[in-house]
Amino acid sequence: AQSVTQLDSHVSVSEGTPVLLRCNYSSSYSPSLFWYVQHPNKGLQLLLKYTSAATLVKGINGFEAEFKKSETSFHLTKPSAHMSDAAEYFCVVIAPGIKNAGNMLTFGGGTRLMVKP
């Protein structure tokens, strides 16, 4: 079984300050982990993914995340927030599928990032 916990439902930062969105996971298998972003009334866009290669993963729009197996964490960071970063962010773990069905995603509850001018 696997689960994902996003430790903050809301995060508020000022423009130009660092962003930290926290994610912890549990998985019976070596996990693949993703971060997705959802802007208001839009679909989900992949930010970055970890698939057992380098533990520090760089994504789009200046975001990066570090996989820490000892802490079972995959926190998302960005050095300097922009107004356009305001959105909801989802941490996701991929689980081996059943019945040879392909991989399936388990989502965290989401973190809403607010950026103040």
Next chain:
Amino acid sequence: NAGVTQTPKFQVLKTGQSMTLQCAQDMNHNSMYWYRQDPGMGLRLIYYSASEGTTDKGEVPNGYNVSRLNKREFSLRLESAAPSQTSVYFCASNLRQANYGYTFGSGTRLTVV
């Protein structure tokens, strides 16, 4: 390059009415999925189709049915809508058995009154 296309974008139903949500992808993906998104709960899998001709239940299948019409299309049907089915529905697709990111549609916002 449309990716995953969902229709309709918005819908209001009365309790007991039926409707079908449509999803089509043009990326030649094998697997397709239906999720619902509710506040604070992320996305939960309703049904999935690993490949053309197969469908399986996900985490929250009750009250829904699906049809994998062909490789491109995967529809979700509510036979008798209930207020508890008020949600945002997302269709997604990916290459089977691949750890690539999934491609999501833009969602259908459904309200059942």
